[in-house]
Amino acid sequence: MSFGGQTPTIIVLKEGTDASQGKGQMISNIQACLAVQDTIRSTLGPYGGDLLLVDENGRQTITNDGATVMKLLDIVHPAARILTDIARSQDAEVGDGTTSVVVLAGEILKEIKEHVEQGVSSQIIIKGLRRASAMAVNKIKEIAVTTxxxxxxxxxxxxxxxxxxxxxxxxxxxxxxxxxxxxxxxxxxxxxxxxxxxxxxxxxxxxxxxxxxxGVAFKKTFSYAGFEQQPKSFKDPKIVCLNVELELKSEKDNAEVRVEQVSEYQAVVDAEWQIIYNKMEEVYKTGAKVVLSKLPIGDLATQYFADRDVFCAGRVSSDDLERVVQATGGSISSTCSDIQPQHLGTCERFEERQIGGERYNFFEGCPAAKTCTLxxxxxxxxxxxxxxxxxxxxxxxxxxxxxxRNIVAGGGACEMEISAHLHRSADLSVPRKQQSIIKSFAKALEIIPRQLCDNAGFDATNILTQLRVEHRKGNTWAGVDFDNEGVRDNMEAFVWEPSLVKINAIQAAVEASCLILSVDETIRNEESEKPQAPQRGLPPGAAQRALRGRGRGMPRR
Known part of the structure; x- marks a missing residue:
């Protein structure tokens, strides 16, 4: 319907909603990810620096672990936070390569940015990246060495x-x-x-x-008077692990009892004492010389065990008690009345030792040791x-x-080999539309050896040129030589990494890149956020402010 030849404006979104879309939005997202990459890239490799991060409470953290850095940066830009997710996934799945995956994802987006600016459809870019990822993973599996x-x-x-x-x-x-x-x-x-x-x-x-x-070692737990009279060293002791509170509980605190004579009140008190004495006697009859419990062991029980040359510790953390059970072969009992010999654990040596300013309990020489302590x-x-x-x-x-048991060589050797393979394969077996995308991905892989050289103070351009020549000659494991500032066979130099690290890093980086490229519109409801000053365009340093927690995240167009 038209009124006077004009189409009326239809308002669908709530007033104050910010909607950003189109090519500018995609480029803005890429810029934010590159700001994150710039922050973390200097920590890569054996000569990478550490970051000193200070949180809002003033607590300091010095680290070059990618997952830790990404977690502590407190990134607010929605697209850039995807890089935090892939660093965490790499840490959970493999444990290493967290910096590499963020640097690689940022470099892929940097190389692809030119295609976005030229108006290439994001779906063509995504298909090309996924194809390149599959080719790279297949190449890693092909060249990986089984130990x-x-x-x-x-x-x-x-x-x-x-x-x-x-x-x-x-x-x-x-x-x-x-x-x-x-x-x-x-x-x-x-x-x-x-x-x-x-x-x-x-x-x-x-x-x-x-x-x-x-075996197991844990810090001495909170202890009552009488603890110092207990023996602190045993050979081949029996160990009982409890989930029982050995503390005198006065029932008058949580129950109402009506009595008419003093003797009746005394009977109630005697019953309370008799209950805990029965528990302690049952534990002592097992022959255990070490008694551990998740729950408190009070002063009465502490003195009782001390008089009978038994060591006890209450309020042991669940993790430590579980590891004691795994090491000594016992089990956790939730009652004192039916502890069988098979429920008891044992170890060759129990000892309480002073380490630095702390006292620690050591259980060593455990027969069923499926745990250890560093x-x-x-x-x-x-x-x-x-x-x-x-x-x-x-x-x-x-x-x-x-x-x-499959391994590859590190020091940039694996990435350079995949890059050379993709350059060769792109001309032979890839449709023309996707060729340039795959070549951009191949170029992005070179960021790993390049950044390793930059962080070590080497001439990155010269070393990368040598690496390209070596890989064209067929030297699969040619990588950066950190000892002599040159190129060497890193497989022979024992610079080894599990192939799983590289496969997971490439797949995660490509998935993150595809996810970021698939977003071409952001709708933000201002009312759900704290009021902030209007922000138009992408002023200089906006992405960097997003890292410091002062940015708005997605900028308006």
Whole structure:
């Protein structure tokens, strides 16, 4: 219907709603992702720097772990937050390569940006990227090397060392790789639950003072008077684990009892005492020398056990008690009246020891040990926290490598080989529309060796030219030589990574890029947000402000 030859304006969205769409919106999203990439790219590789992040409470974190950085950046731009998701997924699935996946996703978008500006349909770009991803994954599977079973421990140490090469602890890699491999191999090899590897951090001492405990260690729990009279060391003790409160509970606090004579009141009090004495006697009759409980063990029970040369600890955390059960072969009892011999655990040696300024309980030489504990020492709290993050990455890599024994060379060798393969294949077997997209993807893969060189202070252009020449000659594993600033065979140099790391990184980066490119309109309801000053266009530094938490996210057009 028309009125006077004019079409009336139809308002569908609520007043104050911001709708941005079209090519400008896609380019804006890409710019925001590139701002994130610029922040994190300097942390890549063995010579990458660390970021010092300070949150709103003033707490400091020093790290170069990609997933940790992305989590702490507090990104508000909706499209850029997708990069946070892929870093977390890489961390959960593989454990390492979190920085690589963000840098790669950003570079893919940077190379594709030119096609978007030229008006190429986003669907053609997405099809080309997905095809390139499939070709890259197939190439990785084709060139991956399967490790021999007989030399498993040494192979796992090489993989762990590569994962640590970009971390703070790379100078102590020999010390920690042995610790990491021992830790993973101590787990049940069927499920490899890394949560059963306990990590305890104690400030003070040197890194080399860190301990590997083939069993369980946890900090001394809250204890009552009488605790110091208990023995602190046993050989081959029986261990009972409880989910029972051994504390005198006065029922008059939570029940109403009517009595007419003092003797009746005394009978109630005596009954309360008799209940806890019966519980303690039942526990003592089991012959256990170590009593642990998730719930409190009060002063009466503490003194009772001390008089009978029994060690007890209450309020043990659920994780620690579960690991004690896994290590000693016992089970958690929720009653004291029916504890059978098969419910008790045992270990060769129980001891309470002083480490730094803390006292720790150690259960060592456990017969059913499917768990272990890493006790980390170091000078500063932030430093030990970064060591823990580094060990987590190495543990996850070793865990994946046990399940999947295919490896590739690191140091940019794998990416350069895939890039060379895609350049060759694009001209031969790809439809003309998608050729330029696949070649852009192949060029984006070169960001990994390029950034490794830039962070190390090498001449990136010169080394990349040498790498292209080597890969054209058929030297599959030619990568960056960090020792001599050049090119070398990184497979022979033992710079190894599980092929799963590369496959997952490429797939996640491409999926994120496709998701960002598929968004060409953003509708934002202003009323659901805090009032902010109007923001028109994309002023200089808007994407950077989004990183610092002061940006609006999606800009208006």
């Amino acid at each position: 021999r079973e007989g030399n498993q421990r040494e192979t796992l140490r090489r993989l762990a060392a590569t994962a640590m090469s970009s971390k703070l602890i790379h100078r102590n890699a020999d010390f920690f790789t042995k610790m990491v491999v021992d830790a993973v191999l101590s787990l049940d090899q069927d499920d490899l639950n890394e949560k059963l590897i306990g990590i305890k951090k104690i400030t003070g001492g040197a890194l080399q003072d860190s301990l590997f405990v083939n 006790v980390l020492r170091g000078g500063a709290e932030q430093f030990i926290a970064e060591v823990e993050r580094s060990l987590h990455d190495a543990i996850m890599i070793v865990k994946r490598a046990i399940k999947n």
